[in-house]
Amino acid sequence: MAFIVDLRSDTVTKPTKSMMHAMVNSALGDDVFGEDPTVNALESKVATLLGKQAALFVPSGTMANLIAIMVHCNKRGSEAIVGNLSHIFKYEQGGAAHVAGVLLSTIQNKPDGTFDLQELESKIRGSDIHEAITSLIAIENTHNVCGGKVLPIQWIDDLAELCKKHNILLHMDGARLLNASTYLEVPAERIVRGCDSVSLCFSKGLSAPAGSALVGSYHFIKQARRARKMLGGGMRQAGVLAAPCAVALDDAALALDHRRARVLADVIHGLFLKTFSVDVEGQRTNIVLVRISENSPLNADQVLQRLAQICLAETQGSCKTTNDEGVIVKAICFNEKTLRFTLHREIQDEELWLAIMKITYVFKELDAAHPVKS
Ligand SMILES: Cc1ncc(COP(=O)(O)O)c(C=O)c1O
Known part of the structure; x- marks a missing residue:
């Protein structure tokens, strides 16, 4: 017999006893009608945690990122600029192109998960008739391929300024955002202050069985809700999944x-x-x-x-x-x-x-x- 220590990913974590208890005991309704009280409570909780107006519960981090791209880049001929080592670029099957019709352009990630802001500025385009229109920048925090690196808050703030200057939106793939917040000992809300949208995974280090949240303005989340339905992510009595996510936020270690x-x-x-x-x-x-x-x-x-x-x-x-x-x-x-x-x-x-x-x-x-x- 062998004893297996599984260090492949924080996604292998199983729900805790209190998560299982919450799954069995939560009030449920049809979430596509907006009537699942447990999902609604989780969405409010995450929106408050991240200091944004609204949130949407989705099945996975991949879907959260895809919806963000679809909504932010809803004009045909749009491009999103992402790090060359980002999860969106490397591990999401090019869903942005495949499903959303959005061009992904890459900028080279530095070893700390950031990229050069001057270089980014030189890549922003759309004024020339030959070019795609840069509509979105996406960053990743913590950065997986860079080894769980935490993006410096000042760098995110500077990037957000730059995005505003060029009228471009900023999305954070915050699958492990709470790891960043824990490391910095700074509330997650502060880290994402300059971002227009954020995705956050419950099923990685937080160890809930499934689910992610996408967070942003009321207007953004209204559109995101439509996109989720189109992608088949409307989940009816989803409170059974949302309940352990709420526990996961409270019990994070x-x-x-x-x-x-x-x-x-x-x-x-x-x-x-x-x-x-x-x-x-x-x-x-x-x-x-x-x-x-x-x-x-x-x-x-x-x-x-x-x-x-x-x-x-x-x-x-x-x-x-x-x-x-x-x-x-x-x-x-x-x-x-x-x-x-x-x-x-x-x-x-x-x-x-x-x-x-x-x-x-x-x-x-x-x-x-x-x-x-x-
Ligand atoms: C940084 C990052 N973003 C997004 C995802 C996608 O999450 P999911 O597996 O829930 O689709 C992952 C998954 O490992 C990830 O590491």
Whole structure:
């Protein structure tokens, strides 16, 4: 038998007992008629939390981002500018083009998840008859591919100013916005003050079973509600899903995930191996990126495969549970040389230490067996 520590994503979290209790005991109605009291209460709660006029409960973060693009770019021939490492660009199937008929243009993300504002300004277009019309800028906070980085508030404010100057709207993919708010110890409402819309996921570190909110002005949300229905996201007695989301907001414990991620990052850094490195200075929230040296013959897939195997020597030594089970660690590959480990509510101290034992064992073994070429 193996003990599995699943660090692939904070989306693997399961609803807590109080979430299950809320699911069973909440008042329900038909949300497409606007009559589900639990959904309505959640929407008001999120709108207040983010300091905006209104919110809409949607099935997923992907749908929230797509609706934001559809509504903000409702003139044909519109373009949205997004980071080249953004979830919207990399992992949403180009839904903006596919479904909304919107051109996505990219700007290069810096390692901290931001991009250069002067470069952005030079990309804004639409005055020339040959060009698409830039209607929207979308940012991501925290930034997933950049390793859970938190966007500086001043940078967001400066960007918002720039958008206003050019009459362009600003959307934040805030799937992990509350991680940013927790890290900065600043209310989420302050972070998103300059944004016209924000999406926020309940089913990542917050650990509700499903759902996201899209937040903005009354007018924006009215249009977003129409778009949600068209996309098939009108969910009738959706209170069963909204109830655990409200609990998730009240019971969020993201600082613990950040602390555990920091411990994991520090331990890997402290191994001082040539093959594996972690940017401990840049460590911010619940995501730990491990880079494999460009001069190593190893790739991220091989490392994942080894983390999923248990060899006899491990269980004969101390790399096992108190029940003598070997340990498997799951993570994901971001690219050939980058692994992502994500901390979340299912990973308490015991799981963390088992993961650290296993990762330490495997990293040392691979570093010795596949030396980095100098
Ligand atoms: C930054 C970011 N935005 C959006 C999403 C999409 O969320 P969903 O999986 O709910 O569609 C994800 C999912 O991992 C994400 O990491």
